[in-house]
Amino acid sequence: MENGRLGAALRMLGLGDTTCRVYLALLELAPAPLTAVGAAAGVGGDDLAAAYGELADAGLASAAGGDGDLVAPVPPAAGLEILARHRAAELEESRLAVGGAFESFRRRRLAAYNDGLVEVVTGEAIGPRMRHAWASAREQIRQFESPPYAPLATATDDALATLARGVRQRVVYSRESLEHPGHLKDVIEPCIEAGEQARVLPSVPVKLLIIDEAYALVSLSIKEADVHNTMLVVQPCGLLSALTALFEQAWRSALPIHGLSARPAGLAPADRRLLRLLAGGATDEVIARELGVSRRTLFRRLQILMTRLGAANRFQMALQAQRSGWL
Template sequence: MATGEVGEALRRLGIGVTAVRLYLALLELAPVPLPELGAATGLDEDELAAAYAELVEARLSSAATGDGEAVAPLPPAAGLQFLGRLRAAELDASCITVAGAFDTLRRRRPAAFKNDLVEVVTGEDIGPRLRQTWAGACDQIRQFDSPPYFPIPTATDEALATLTRGVTQRVVYSRESLEYPGNFRRSIEPCIAAGEQARVVHAVPVKLIIVDDACALVSLSIHEVDVHHTLLVVRPCGLFSALVALFEQTWQNALPLYDSRTPPPQGAAAPPQRPLPADRRMLALLAGGVPDEDIARELGISRRTLFRRLEVLMTRLGATTRFQLALQAQRRGWL
C-alpha cells in the first residue's frame, strides 16, 4: 500500500502530521534507535519526543527507553481500535454539543421554530426521506406496519443492516401485512430471525415509524387507490408524545409473533422434535389471524395440504382445537 494512503488513514484517525511522518519512517527503518529515526526525518529533539510520544499513546509504537535501544512499530490492531473508539467518542461529544446549542436556541426563541415541528414531505421525496431517517437511527425504531407499501426495493436489506448495527426494532404488524403476498417470507421472517421484536394486531391505527426520540414519520397514503402522496415528519412536541404513547399501548395489546432465536420457556416440556420452518411459519400466520386461503398461498400449498399439516401438528401436541394448538405451540417456544 502507498505510504500516502497510510498517512491519510492515520490523519483521519486523529494522528498529527509530524507523528504520521515519523510512523511512516518507522515502518521503513525499524528496528532503529530513536535518535537515528529523528535524524532520518529531520526532526529536532523536542519535535521527535512529542511526535513519538503521540505514537506511543496511540499504541502504535513501542516505548522508548532513552538508552539507545531500538524502537519498532507495534501490531496495529489494538491501537487502531483505541483510536477508533476515541474518535467515535469525540464525534458523539461534538454532536451532543452542537445539538445542545441548537436546543438552547430553540428554547430561547420558540416562535422562530414553531413551524418546524411538523414537516410535510410529498411525492418522490418520500422514499429518500424514509431511507435517510431509517439509516440515522442510533438506539431504536418503533413501527406500525401495514400495506400499501412505498416501493423501496432495498427496504428489507436496510432493516437487516440496522439490526446488525445493534439498533432495537419493535414492529407491530397488521393482519394485512401477514396476508400481503410474499411479504411474510421475504421481509417479516428474515427481520425476526435477525432479532426484530414483532407483534401483530388485526389493524394498526396508522402507518408510523418512530426513530429514537428524534422524529416520527406518519404516512398519509390513500389506501383505496394505493397512492403514496404525503408523509408527515413530526419532531418532539405534544403530537410526538401522543404517537409514542399510541405505539406503546398498541404494542402492549398486540400478540407476539414467533422469534426463531428464543429457546423454549424454562420448565416447558421439550417437543419430540423441532417443527419444520414451514410449520413455524404456518403457526405464526395462524396466530396472526390470517385466513386459511392466504396461509396456503403464502406457503405455496393447497388448502387440503394445509389442513393435513394442521392435523399432524395437533396430534403431535395433543391439541383438539386450533386454540389449544396455538397454546401448546407457545408453551414449547414454537411461537
C-alpha cells in the first residue's frame, strides 16, 4: 500500500500525524534504534517518545531483542482491532452525548427560547426553507441523509445546482438511503458524479444539513421525523458546534463511495451499484430489487466479481473493492 494511503488509513483509526510518520519509518527501517526511526521521520525528543508510546499502546510496535533501544513493528491484527473498536466506541459516545444534550436542551429551553438561536419550522414551510438553505450555501454543505424523505420534488435538482456553483458537498448516507427504492440510482449516484463527496454508515443519528458555518437544519431524530413534520433551524451556538463535531466524527468513520473517475475499465454501472449496496449492508433481496435481477443472477454476478478481485467471500470482496477504488 502506498505510504499516503496507509497514513490516511491509520489516521482514520485515530492515530496522530506524527505517530503515523513514525510508524511508516518503522516499517522501512526496523529493527532499528528508536532514534534512527525518529530521524527518518523527522521527529525527536518528547514528540518521538509520545509517538512511540502511542504505537506501543495500540499494539503496533515493541522493543526488539535484548537492546532496549531497538524497536520493531509487531503483527498488527490485534492492534488494529483495538483501534477499530476504540473508534467505534468514540463515535457511539459522541452520538449519545450529542443526543442526550439535545434532548435536555429541547426539554428545558426550546419552549422558552426567544433569542433567535433556534427556530421551529413545521408543515408546508419546511420545503421552501430547505430550498433557501441549498441556494444560500457559499462554501460547504455537510449532511446526514436518511429516510424518511420529505416530498420535495426539486431536492435533487437543488443539490446538483449547488454542486454546479462550486460548493463543496459532503454527505454521510445511512444504509437505508441505499436501500430506499430507486434512491441510489436516481439521487445518490447523480450527485456523486456531479462532484459530491459521499460516504455511508449503517445508520446516522439525525437528519442534518449544515450550511457553511452559518446554521443547520436538523430533525429531532430519525424516528421523530417520521411522525412529526418538524424541523429546527439552529443558528451559531454550542448546539451547532456539537452537531458539526458529530458530523466530522461520523465522516471519519464512514466508508467512502467513489464516482466514475475512480472506476476501473470494464466495471459496469450495475456492478458498481451492486458493490455500493453490498458495502452499505443491503440484503440480497434489496440488491436484487434495485438491480432488477433475480437472486440467481445476483449470485452469479457476485461470483464473477469475487473472482476478479481474488476474494474468497463477500467481506473480502468489499474490502478489496474499497482498496481498488471500485466503491
